[in-house]
Amino acid sequence: MNYRVLGKDLTVSAVGLGCMGMSHAYGAPPDRREMSALLAQAVELGCTFFDTAEVYGSPDNPHHNEELLGQALKPYRSKVVIATKFGIRFDMSSPAVNKPLIPDSRPETIRASVEGSLRRLNTDHIDLYYQHRMDPKVPVEEVAGIMADLIREGKITHWGLSEADEDTIRRAHAVCPVTAVQNRYSMMARWYEPLFAALDELGAGFVAFSPLANRSPHKEGCTFTALSEVGKALEGAGVETETFWIGVKPLSGCIACKTCASKHKCVFDDAVNQFLDIAGDYDGFVFGTPVHWGGATGALTSFLDRAFYADFCGGGNRFLLKPAAAVMSARRAGTIATWDQLNKYFGLMQMPIISSRYWNMVHGAAPEQARKDLEGMQTMRILGKNMAFFLKCKEAGLAAGVPLPEQEAISFTNFIRD
Numbered sequence: 001m002n003y004r005v006l007g008k009d010l011t012v013s014a015v016g017l018g019c020m021g022m023s024h025a026y027g028a029p030p031d032r033r034e035m036s037a038l039l040a041q042a043v044e045l046g047c048t049f050f051d052t053a054e055v056y057g058s059p060d061n062p063h064h065n066e067e068l069l070g071q072a073l074k075p076y077r078s079k080v081v082i083a084t085k086f087g088i089r090f091d092m093s094s095p096a097v098n099k100p101l102i103p104d105s106r107p108e109t110i111r112a113s114v115e116g117s118l119r120r121l122n123t124d125h126i127d128l129y130y131q132h133r134m135d136p137k138v139p140v141e142e143v144a145g146i147m148a149d150l151i152r153e154g155k156i157t158h159w160g161l162s163e164a165d166e167d168t169i170r171r172a173h174a175v176c177p178v179t180a181v182q183n184r185y186s187m188m189a190r191w192y193e194p195l196f197a198a199l200d201e202l203g204a205g206f207v208a209f210s211p212l213a214n215r216s217p218h219k220e221g222c223t224f225t226a227l228s229e230v231g232k233a234l235e236g237a238g239v240e241t242e243t244f245w246i247g248v249k250p251l252s253g254c255i256a257c258k259t260c261a262s263k264h265k266c267v268f269d270d271a272v273n274q275f276l277d278i279a280g281d282y283d284g285f286v287f288g289t290p291v292h293w294g295g296a297t298g299a300l301t302s303f304l305d306r307a308f309y310a311d312f313c314g315g316g317n318r319f320l321l322k323p324a325a326a327v328m329s330a331r332r333a334g335t336i337a338t339w340d341q342l343n344k345y346f347g348l349m350q351m352p353i354i355s356s357r358y359w360n361m362v363h364g365a366a367p368e369q370a371r372k373d374l375e376g377m378q379t380m381r382i383l384g385k386n387m388a389f390f391l392k393c394k395e396a397g398l399a400a401g402v403p404l405p406e407q408e409a410i411s412f413t414n415f416i417r418d
């Protein structure tokens with residue numbers, strides 16, 4: 001194992017172990033004993049750098065990951081560097097499957113967080129304490145001031161920032177030297193490379209998260225950025241919105257078993273059925289996808305194949321005459337083909353397709369880039385407003401006594417008759 005120094009004096013193994021997936025974001029936590037053995041094995045192999053966060057939890061235990069590390073790493077505590085993070089929580093009041101993140105770096109919140117993390121990690125100090133995400137309501141200088149206090153008090157020995165840009169890092173560093181910045185970095189995600197020179201200049205280290213690349217759709221990537229802009233426009237027009245993320249677990253394609261005809265849902269009980277359970281309560285849909293190889297992602301394609309087929313065969317009518325739109329994000333090309341692909345679903349499902357002033361696309365390889373695509377973001381806002389208008393017209397029409405058209409039984413006329 002090679003070792004590196006982050007900042008002035010924090011020596012860590014060059015390969016660290018990110019522990020999030022042992023508790024959070026990748027389904028139910030795996031067996032605790034197996035994970036404890038894996039952590040011990042990592043130490044034996046020379047890994048001395050372990051990464052967790054206050055919010056890496058499971059539905060039953062919101063701090064599952066810190067507790068796991070606190071227990072499993074106790075025998076090795078003096079040999080290892082433990083990094084954890086503060087400054088975000090989940091909005092538990094949201095009915096969404098994936099709860100929205102709320103940044104919160106108020107001094108009193110940080111004080112409570114550090115005590116909780118110390119207790120769960122079974123330790124009297126945290127080696128590297130990251131602000132998980134910036135809090136637009138609390139200047140980073142104020143956060144850095146609290147970090148300086150915590151270092152003086154011996155509760156933490158080093159601090160850092162996660163998903164931070166150069167300006168924020170410089171402002172923070174001026175108050176209390178930053179030891180490391182943890183941002184996404186892999187051969188698929190190279191947009192932070194221009195930051196390296198500034199970090200060299202400041203003497204701060206760079207810790208890569210998802211260094212082997214994790215599967216897109218990124219939960220808060222470009223597609224999410226585009227969908228959020230549509231959502232804001234809808235909310236601005238008085239229409240409530242909800243985000244349903246299909247997640248990163250493998251999604252089988254449709255196996256044409258037709259179980260859905262009798263069960264009214266898919267034979268595979270996964271995100272598709274979760275979506276079908278709630279889809280009937282919604283009045284309109286915007287489906288987003290990054291462009292992968294010139295089309296929608298394999299996961300979204302499988303998801304829509306199964307969700308719509310289950311509704312169609314099962315006579316669910318969850319989507320009948322509800323407006324729909326598809327939104328694509330791409331680094332360069334393939335958006336139009338993807339739009340064609342997704343609009344075809346709506347054509348089969350009797351879903352009026354809502355358009356904008358341009359085709360519904362944003363360009364970028366990272367959310368910051370997508371946000372800079374001003375025309376793309378405008379297209380999203382117009383789409384949201386147009387969809388809100390349609391929804392209101394439909395509601396007004398129904399209220400005025402205009403009924404939904406009567407449905408005819410389907411005549412299946414195959415090209416080859418038997």
Ligand SMILES: Cc1cc2nc3c(=O)[nH]c(=O)nc-3n(C[C@H](O)[C@H](O)[C@H](O)COP(=O)(O)O)c2cc1C
Nearest residue numbers: 216221222223290291292293294330331332333365
């Ligand atoms: C497997 C894969 C295939 C991709 N194929 C394309 C492509 O065909 N055209 C393109 O412009 N971008 C392509 N990209 C880049 C993404 O579409 C682009 O970065 C997108 O904005 C990412 O959105 P996200 O942050 O929501 O994942 C591809 C990315 C991946 C991971």
